[in-house]
Amino acid sequence: MSVPPSTPRRHATYDTTTPIATPQASRAHSSSHIVQASPHYTTTRRHSLYGTEDRIILDPGSHIWKVGFSGEGKPREVSYADKDTGSPLWTLNRAPDLIDREEEDRLLEARLQTSLRAVFHDSLLTDPKSRKIIILETPLLPLHIKDMFARILFNNLQVPSISFASSHLLALLAAGRVTGLVLDCGHLESTALPIYSSRPLFPHLRTTPLAGSRLSSHLKALLLLFGTYHPPIQSLSAPATQYAPASARATRVPEELLTDTLVEELKTRCCFVGETIDLDVRIASAAAFEEPGTPSSERAMSESGFSGTSGDEGSVDSTSQQTPTSSGFSATAPSQAPSSIGRSPASEGHLQSLANLYTRSSTATDLRIRVEPPPSQQTGTGRGTLLVPGWIRERAAEVLFEGGDVDESSVAEVILDSLLKVPVDLRKSFASGIVIVGGTAMLPGFIPRLHAELVRAISPSLMQGATTPTGKPRRPRPSTHDRYAALRPLIPYFAILNNPAPPSPTTSRASANAGKSPAFTPATMAWIGGSLAGVLKIGGTEVAREKWDAADAQAEPDEDDPMDPLIQTPKPTGWSILPDWTRSPLPNGAPSAKAGPITQPVLNVVVSSPPQATAVGA
DSSP, X not given: OOOOTTSOOGGGTTOTTSOOOOHHHHHHHOTTOOOOSBTTBOOOOXXXXXXXXXXXXXXXXXXXXXXXXXXXXXXXXXXXXXXXXXXXXXXXXXXXXHHHHHHHHHHHHHHHHHHHHHIIIIISOOOGGGOOEEEEEOTTOOHHHHHHHHHIIIIISOOSEEEEEEHHHHXXXXXXXXXXXXXXXXXXXXXXXXXXXXXXXXXXXXXXSOSHHXXXXXXXXXXXXXXXXXXXXXXXXXXXXXXXXXXXXXXXOOGGGSOHHHHXXXXXXXXXXXXXXXXXXXXXXXXXXXOTTOOHHHHTOOTTHHHHTGGGGGGSOTTOBEXXXXXXXXXXXXXXXXXXXXXXXHHHHHHHHHHHHHHHHOOOOOEEEEEOXXXXXXXXXXXXXXXXXXXXXXXXXXXXXXXXXXXXXXXHHHHHHHHHHSOGGGHHHHHTSEEEESSGGGSTTHHHHHHHHHHHHHSOOXXXXXXXTTSOBOOOOOOTTOTTGGGGGGGGGOOBTTXXXXXXXXXXXXXXXXXXXXXXXXXXXXXXXXXXHHHHTOOSEEEEHHHHHHHHHHTSOOTTOTTOTTSXXXXXXXXXXXXXXXXXXXXXXXXXXXXXXXXXXXXXXXXOOOGGGHHHHO
């Protein structure tokens, strides 16, 4: 049977004389044909000795983790560090006893291993053996936690290399700057770090524990003091005319009702930062409520006193009945008020006066949230109602701006304290290039309020505008209590790069910087900088797995040495090879003027930089 002429012959498919165009040849000759490696960005997939060149960017906070690939514009997943419980992996406190501390470290290592395996196998769906890792670290991350990360990634997951990069530096890189002052307001602490020409000035770092965890505890204390809870009705079989009104069923908020999950949801979805209240109005309101004989220590109590009462709410009877007052709060009836509140009448009156002040100045609406009753009160039908006053939503973040004692500076004070430590000739550059990052900075109105607090903290006081007896204006003199008098000339130059609502600038430098950062959210700016650093291969000091294995072999104790008392507890491997700015020498900067002339064979040049310039290289 003959084959029709229109039918192609089968041997034409295997004709070796006709060249076959391969994808590599077509890609080399035609620039329009590009094989994309990811739908998120238009770059080809590159390969290296270990595997795929696209690195994994890991931002492991104590509470929230952000993971993804380099070159992408946003993380693949943002989740809790511990997905099962939602609690932070580590805190600022460690057990003082050595045995208890070792037990905490073993538990932390097990939880870290579970979280890191979920990153590769559940979130990114990739092989860890072919991916280099860039870990974003804060300057105060403990070295034993870094050692745990490296041990798990190298020994358990077999990653080829790890790079530890500064989150402050990468956040500034995402803002398009190499010089500036970065404030990272996270969950455990708020840290301000100046960076000059991509060099972090670690000796000028300032930190405060006023951050997301303190805001959560403060919000919980406010709800326990001034919130209202309406439990569900006891039965649905009674006639509607016999139902007790909501005001009669109102009680104090039970402490077991405010779980960490509920407080976190209230903080992220309902709270915002209000504008600054005039100090004269606050003083007048407090003076109007003061009673004769009130101690001065009680009068000077700031708004942060709400947090100081958080340990006493557990003694409040959650079943005590309350009646609404004219101010809109649910006040406890005098006959049923508990006697073990633990606060003096003056302290209670001051808290109530501040609550009245915030109520008059607040325009936020009250929220009614349907919540599950606590286990001890699940005797009714349905869910209860939690009434959140509007002023609590607006003024819960005041604890971040009020500050506490010397060890608990406000978020504005840590920036100003860092500016006081830097060289004088660099203060203007840092003040006009401030970047605010972190999850707590995501609160609406946080960044504009921070700018207002910076200006208010260093503004001249009212006493400096007085005149002398001769009628001439009195020259302002910095007093011993005026800490930020030296920063007063910087008021026109303050500019926050990622300020969504910058004020009207007064100088050209402020107008060129305020609000000019790319529109990235403060919580992801550090990760985006790490994504950019991974593409440019500038992700910090890289530790290869071969170097880790060699250091791990050297760290094994010698069993034949009877003089070694620490045979059973060898020193961690990471203490010798992991980068740590507190132990390794800092890079050299500008030479000091006190060092004398620079020895050169031909030229004799004397560097006339000020003595403060030594801090640039510090």
